[in-house]
Amino acid sequence: MKLSFAISAFAAAAAATNYMVPISKDAGLVYTNMMCGTTPCGDTNLSNQSTYTAFLGNRDFRRILMSYSLPSDVTDMSTIQSCTLMLPQPVSTSGTGSFYSLSVSPLVGDYDANTVTPRTAPPAGASIAQFSSTDNLMPPSIDVTAACKDAVGGNVGLMLDSYAGPVTFPTKLGGSTAQLMITTM
Secondary structure, three states, rough: HHHHHHHHHHHHHHHHHEEEEEEEEEEEEEOOOOOEEEEEEEEEEOOOOOOEEEOOOEEEEEEEEEEEEEEOOOOOOHEEEEEEOOOOOOOOOOOHHHHHEEEEEOOOOOOOOOOOOOOOOOOEEEOOEEEEEEEEOOOOOOHHHHHHHHEEEEEEEEEEEEEOOOEEOOOOOOOOOOOOEEEEE
């Protein structure tokens, strides 16, 4: 009986496949709720920068969009057992005592990283993860399995938002090491 269980456990482990998926595109968005006529005074895409900042201020907001292309052999999303977002250490933070807090939400749709603005960005779903850390520590592994299982067209889009001071990360252009760790069955 023990040998049969061990063989079954080994077979199950052997059937799992692990992937490390690098960031495929990203964008930094700036928005202000101050109006200039009928449009926001600030509604900007900060594409092609080496860093992007997430910041939820009183009037001004900064958000980071990031997307990952799932491996071509992952066509059945129900086979995804786990999907974890691994972010690099922030370049800078300015929260109280270098403390920062981030929220991760799935994007409902795709975007063009060069032209997306806060008004044209796909809507973000409800937050699927919130975490806090300090600027001398790497962010924790963030479980985004639900977002990966809901991926449309093989792309996983995520939005980073801050809820305690600005947090700046390197972008894809700036050498970001952000990646998804995916395990399929």
